[in-house]
Amino acid sequence: MNTLKSIIKIIEGISETAGKIAMWLSSTLVLLICFDVLARYFFSVSFVSVFELEWHIFALIFLFGASFTLKYDKHVRVDIFYNQFSDKQKALVNLLGCLFFLIPFCYIVIESSVPYFMNSYYLNEGSTDYGGLPARYIIKSMIMVGFILLLLQGVALFFRSLLTLFNK
Numbered sequence: 766m767n768t769l770k771s772i773i774k775i776i777e778g779i780s781e782t783a784g785k786i787a788m789w790l791s792s793t794l795v796l797l798i799c800f801d802v803l804a805r806y807f808f809s810v811s812f813v814s815v816f817e818l819e820w821h822i823f824a825l826i827f828l829f830g831a832s833f834t835l836k837y838d839k840h841v842r843v844d845i846f847y848n849q850f851s852d853k854q855k856a857l858v859n860l861l862g863c864l865f866f867l868i869p870f871c872y873i874v875i876e877s878s879v880p881y882f883m884n885s886y887y888l889n890e891g892s893t894d895y896g897g898l899p900a901r902y903i904i905k906s907m908i909m910v911g912f913i914l915l916l917l918q919g920v921a922l923f924f925r926s927l928l929t930l931f932n933k
Contacts, residue, residue: 766933769924776921777836783914784833787826794822813896821904828911832918856929863923871916878908 797819804810834840847858884890885902892898 766928769928769933773921773924773928776917780832780836780914780918780921783829784836787830787833790822790826790829794819794826797822813892813894814898817892817894817898821898824904825907825911828907829914831911832914835915835918835922852929856926859922860926860930863919863926867919868916868923871912871919874912875909875916878905878912882906882909 797815801812801815801819804812804815831840847855850858882902882905885905890901890905892901
């Protein structure tokens with residue numbers, strides 16, 4: 766049981782770090798959008814790379830924030846019945862949800878994103894727009910990273926649910 770608790774603690778530490786990165790990226794995105802708006806409306810200048818960077822940062826916020834959100838149980842769910850459940854019933858729902866939905870879904874996305882990233886890397890894919898960002902494979906690799914983080918947090922939730930079911 767102590768091993769499971771140690772694994773949970775390590776995984777949740779990783780999710781916490783990912784969440785802090787997402788928080789900093791949120792602030793960065795706000796500043797970047799302010800710069801973009803000021804440049805566009807006051808100086809009549811627009812940068813394709815800045816616009817693309819905004820979308821890349823937004824994607825990173827979502828991908829890194831997902832595991833953090835799951836850690837704190839703030840993800841979207843239909844709480845009509847769940848809120849009325851006991852801790853053990855909630856643990857059983859979480860355990861089954863991780864086992865049959867979250868973990869397989871993360872695995873499918875990770876496995877599907879590997880060739881997506883590899884193809885982009887081998888082609889040295891960049892933006893198709895003049896002045897856009899190079900190395901598009903970097904953002905595509907973050908799909909794998911984000912879902913690996915979510916998968917790890919799902920494993921931690923699975924283990925935490927097991928501990929709850931066995932009163933540990």
